Amino acid sequence: MMMNNYLMLSAALFVIGAVGVLIRRNMIVVMMCIELMLNAANLSFITFANYRHDMTGHAFVFMVIAVAAAEAAVGLAVVLAMFRNRETVNVDEVNSMKG
Amino acid sequence: MEMAIFLVVGALSIGFSLAMILAPKPVTSAMSLVAVMFCLAVLFAMQSAHLIAILQILVYAGAIMVLFLFVIMLLNLREKEGAESHTKGYAQMFGGAMALAILVVVVGLTHMPASPAGLSSDRFGTTAEVGRLLFTKYILPFEITSVLLLAALVGAVALVKIRMR
Known part of the structure; x- marks a missing residue:
C-alpha cells in the first residue's frame, strides 16, 4: 500500500524537522527546520488528496506554500533586525523576554 | 516502478534532511533543504500533483531558499570579513546533482502515465483543475492570501528599515 509509505515518510520528515528545531541553536537553521515541517505536512495533504481523489488538498498546499513564503520573509527580517541589534543569531542568547 | 522511485x-x-539538521554550516543546511525540496517535488509529481510539484520547485527552492541564502550571505559577510570558501568541489557536485534532479523531474512529468496510482483520472491535479478549484470554491482564502503576502511584505520592510532611520 503506497499511501502508508508516503505517510510514514511524511511523519519521518516532520520528526526530523522537529528534532532540528530542538537541537539547533542557529535561528536561520531553526527556520529551515520549520520549513521542512511545513513540507512534511504538504506531503500528507497531497497523499490524502491522491488517495481520496479530492483536490482540496492541492488548494490547501497552495495556501501553505503562500503562508510559508510570508513566514520566511518576516522571519528572516526578524533575524536581520536581531543580528543588527544583538550581533547574534543564537536563539539561546536572545532571552530578554524570558522573564 | 513507483515503489523503486519512492524508495530512492x-x-x-531523509538523508538530506538529516544532513540539514546535522551540518555545522548554515549554507550546507540550506543546500540540503533545497535537495529535500526537489525530492518532495518528485514525490508530489508521482502522486499526480503536477502543479504543486512545479510550485514546490519555483516557490520553495527558487524563492524562499534564495531568501535564506541571501540572509546567510549578509550575516556571514559581517561575521567574518573575507572568509574564503574552500568548498568549490562540493558546490560543483551539488550543482550537478541539482541539474540532474531537475532533469529527473522534467522527464518524470513528461513521461507520466495518466493515472500513476491507479486512482487518478487524467484531469486530476492539473493546473486547470486546481485553478478552477481555487477560483470557485476557495476564492475567498485565495484572495485573503494576497492580503497576507502584502502584510508580510510591509512587515519585512518595516522590520529591516526600523533601525536605519
Missing part, C-alpha cells in the same frame, strides 16, 4: 527519493529526502 524517500531515502534521499
Whole structure:
C-alpha cells in the first residue's frame, strides 16, 4: 500500500524537522527546520488528496506554500533586525523576554 | 516502478534532511533543504500533483531558499570579513546533482502515465483543475492570501528599515 509509505515518510520528515528545531541553536537553521515541517505536512495533504481523489488538498498546499513564503520573509527580517541589534543569531542568547 | 522511485527519493529526502539538521554550516543546511525540496517535488509529481510539484520547485527552492541564502550571505559577510570558501568541489557536485534532479523531474512529468496510482483520472491535479478549484470554491482564502503576502511584505520592510532611520 503506497499511501502508508508516503505517510510514514511524511511523519519521518516532520520528526526530523522537529528534532532540528530542538537541537539547533542557529535561528536561520531553526527556520529551515520549520520549513521542512511545513513540507512534511504538504506531503500528507497531497497523499490524502491522491488517495481520496479530492483536490482540496492541492488548494490547501497552495495556501501553505503562500503562508510559508510570508513566514520566511518576516522571519528572516526578524533575524536581520536581531543580528543588527544583538550581533547574534543564537536563539539561546536572545532571552530578554524570558522573564 | 513507483515503489523503486519512492524508495530512492524517500531515502534521499531523509538523508538530506538529516544532513540539514546535522551540518555545522548554515549554507550546507540550506543546500540540503533545497535537495529535500526537489525530492518532495518528485514525490508530489508521482502522486499526480503536477502543479504543486512545479510550485514546490519555483516557490520553495527558487524563492524562499534564495531568501535564506541571501540572509546567510549578509550575516556571514559581517561575521567574518573575507572568509574564503574552500568548498568549490562540493558546490560543483551539488550543482550537478541539482541539474540532474531537475532533469529527473522534467522527464518524470513528461513521461507520466495518466493515472500513476491507479486512482487518478487524467484531469486530476492539473493546473486547470486546481485553478478552477481555487477560483470557485476557495476564492475567498485565495484572495485573503494576497492580503497576507502584502502584510508580510510591509512587515519585512518595516522590520529591516526600523533601525536605519
